[in-house]
Amino acid sequence: MRFSGTTIPGVTVVDLEPVRDRRGHFARSFCADSFAEQGLPTDFPQHSLSFNAVAGTVRGLHFQLPPHGEPKLIRCTRGAIFDVAVDLRPESPTWRQWVGVELSAANGRALYIPPGLAHGFQTLADETEVLYLMGARYVPEAARGYRWNDPAFAIDWPRPVSVISERDISYPDFAGG
Numbered sequence: 001m002r003f004s005g006t007t008i009p010g011v012t013v014v015d016l017e018p019v020r021d022r023r024g025h026f027a028r029s030f031c032a033d034s035f036a037e038q039g040l041p042t043d044f045p046q047h048s049l050s051f052n053a054v055a056g057t058v059r060g061l062h063f064q065l066p067p068h069g070e071p072k073l074i075r076c077t078r079g080a081i082f083d084v085a086v087d088l089r090p091e092s093p094t095w096r097q098w099v100g101v102e103l104s105a106a107n108g109r110a111l112y113i114p115p116g117l118a119h120g121f122q123t124l125a126d127e128t129e130v131l132y133l134m135g136a137r138y139v140p141e142a143a144r145g146y147r148w149n150d151p152a153f154a155i156d157w158p159r160p161v162s163v164i165s166e167r168d169i170s171y172p173d174f175a176g177g
């Protein structure tokens with residue numbers, strides 16, 4: 001695995017290093033030792049799959065309040081997504097900034113997002129599947145979100161939104177907290 005930083009401290013691109021032969025390839029998609037060397041979490045007690053039928057679907061922007069903040073490792077195992085992290089850490093030099101990375105089954109890329117950031121994505125193909133490794137348990141009472149089109153973030157989404165949940169269009173404006 002190859003780790004690369006992004007414009008937001010802690011948000012890390014994780015690329016595969018496939019070993020190829022005539023059958024295809026083999027690549028480690030998670031390694032606790034490599035994550036520890038990078039100072040990243042190694043305990044991911046929940047793994048979740050998200051299936052999205054239609055291109056243009058948006059999910060997010062989601063996060064959990066402390067102490068339930070979730071480190072997330074996000075990978076697209078079928079289709080493609082534009083994956084977004086928004087920095088909500090008030091002490092961060094990149095507070096309120098966002099970063100977007102294309103993850104696809106074809107590019108094998110994953111994105112690590114630390115706690116304190118909101119996460120969302122837009123699908124770029126029909127029948128897109130996203131696999132999460134979650135570094136904290138799901139606590140619905142601690143779940144919060146901001147709208148995908150909140151002017152405080154001004155995220156440049158690649159497509160018009162085709163499908164989004166009622167909850168995700170109803171979040172109030174970001175108030176700076």
Ligand SMILES: Cc1cn([C@H]2C[C@H](O)[C@@H](COP(=O)(O)OP(=O)(O)O[C@H]3O[C@@H](C)C(=O)[C@@H](O)[C@H]3O)O2)c(=O)[nH]c1=O
Nearest residue numbers: 046048050059060061062063072119120121137138165
């Ligand atoms: C997130 C989650 C949901 N659920 C349940 C609650 C609900 O009945 C159903 C669908 O949940 P949601 O509508 O919250 O699913 P979704 O909108 O896809 O939520 C996800 O969005 C992306 C952007 C993230 O970053 C994830 O952490 C998660 O928040 O699944 C779990 O049981 N465990 C979980 O970890």
